[in-house]
Amino acid sequence: MSTARTALVIGGGIAGPVAAMALHRAGIEAVVHEAHRGPADGVGGGLGLAPNGLSALGLVGAEEAVRDIGIPVPAMVMRSWTGKELARFSSADGSPIMHTVWRSDLYRALCDTAERAGVKFVYGTRLKSLQENGSSVTASFVDGTSATADILVGADGVRSTVRGIIDPGAPGPSSTGLVGFGGWSSAKIPHTDGAMNFVFGKRAFFSYTVEPSGRVGWFANLPRKAHMTIADTQAVGMDKWLRLLEDTFTDDRVPAVQILRGSSPDQCVTTGTLEIMRPAPRWHRGRVVLIGDAAHVPSPSSGQGASQAIEGAVHLARCLRDLPVDQAFRAYEGLRRDRVERITTAAERTNRNKAAGPVARVLRDLTMPPIMRLFAKPDQLAWQYDYRIDWDAPVS
Template identity: 25%
Template sequence: MTVNIIGAGIGGLTTAVALQRKGIKVQVFEQAAELKPVGAGIILANNAMQVYEKLGLKPQIENHGNPISSMKITAPSLSPLSCVDLKYFETKYNCQNIAIHRGALQQILIEALEPNTLKLGYKLAGIEASDKESLLKFENSKEISSQVTLGADGLSSTVRKNLFPNTKIRSASQVCWRGVVDISLPPKFQNELNEAWGKGERFGFVQIQSNKVYWYALKSFKTNPSEHSVEKLSHYFSVYNDIIRNIIESTPTKNIHTATIDDLKPIKTWFKGNICLIGDAAHATTPNMGQGACQAIEDARVLSECLSKYGVIKAFEEYQKLRLPKAHQVVNTSWQIGKMAHWKNPMATKLRDQLIKMTPRNISRKQSEQIFKLETV
């Protein structure tokens, strides 16, 4: 059996590594002609790092990233509203949260693959599905007969459109800017994620290497995201702490990536026949919990376990049964957090900040426990 994976993002590459560790033959087809490191970071939460520990990749990731021991929601002044202390989970699972450049993680995963696994310049044009095999048609005129196909091709998945053409992508009506900048943070901020909430916008930053910081900024828009310009970032966050303003002003505009925030309205079925969806193709989420890639990484572990134990259809059934409830919980909770974080009414934001301050730490810990605990396969 050969498993053909469409898409070489974090989810697709991790799934390929996990399947090869089980002795399953894999090919990964990526539409890009070359894989360029995107100028953005990623936070690999404890659940993702548990998976990478099982795959033997934890040391390499730790060596190329920066450990994060707390996550804070703050006021624009960086005065803390809440803090999730991650040391408890570091001890419990023997894994730290790691902030790392996406390009560095991507390279670690590619190097972990067997030779000739990754095929570049293969953009999927369509699928002719049948009971036993599917015909994958690519825009480079190549056609491949596939016994098992996994769609890891993201929010705008071509595989998903072939399987389930009536799925809905939802706009959060938020524009997001991301960047990586060479800058030195004060020592107290070097091992924590900070996200400052304002009125209709927020700003987060985290150190990913020595003197290198990944940051993101979000702002609500009413009708058209172009109403917000990257050139006005300093103005949008002018009342925020000096550290935030310095991060923005130190990042060349050409190195700032702009995108709108969308997710996939939850779907009840992730597979049809011998074709199955993973990661964002199955359950794309807004980034408000830092769990988008982490949930794809969990998919990789569960699906590789299931395919090594069961026949294809049974494996897909078990994978969906195990992963769908948690993935959908993340999607729905993240959507709600994103809306609350962007309240604009001064009275509402004041009440919101007070409620965040008053939330007992044991509740925050319990919520984190639900996210960090891996399913038993």
């Protein structure tokens, strides 16, 4: 197969715009097709961008734009339900260990930066099917339009249509057994020096931070066996969830209840059941390749979903810059699969601790403090956070 000159990118979330910018940098013209009518249409909640993700954004000229909208987090502190500090993670040089950012702001910043770099977006075009011939691939959209290019990049997220087309038997995402909530609170609690606190509570998981402005940001993961869509959780009503969360955290010696009482329902979001998907068995077929959540969903507990989507998008462009299409796709998978496997495995462990039942919880509370004392050293996260991509290194 020859090298690619043009690309269709399906999905204008996080991986899509980054891939398009990286492809442009690699000399490949890319057009992004997004199902929604505009950037950030209907996306809520926040996420933490890790230093490895931010660094990869630097390679496509988007790091500054994202830093501008992010809140730097200097440290992460793990706590037990007693409030006891189990471990503290911060960077050796004092730089932020992550940036929290509103998802909608991030999507918009990436799309704006990509558009300024010359990437074309076509909104309201939902991929329906695709057809490959010897030297190109044609995408057909629900609105009746179509487009053709040398390759097609599936950046269409966790429920990827492209994944289903290249491998109809591919397993989809599964439930972590946790339902997600988050919001802002006007509670007056002692400041945390910007640190993000992660509390393995008696019955659920709670995270909070106090911003420099004094505003408190929080999120909670509530164990729930039944799968709930966002619509399901919204139908319950946020006021009811807030009361349930207050009850859930009532025995934990952290300011969770105070924070929840200071939150009004309209300042909160629910994300439904949180999902996880081990890296898909097949990442490419012919002229079609998957990136981001379409290929792997390490679950929100990894704190790496967006950062891995960004790293993968940049690596894919490097591979396509240097190699014919078929070899480029193989090289891309070779560079990525082990890393996302490892990150997903670590997140599965965290999810089990968050969703521990009564017996497992007793065991967890007994074993976690000594394990954290022994192993939770600041450099434990170095393999994730210190990862850097050398754009100029040739891919062979």
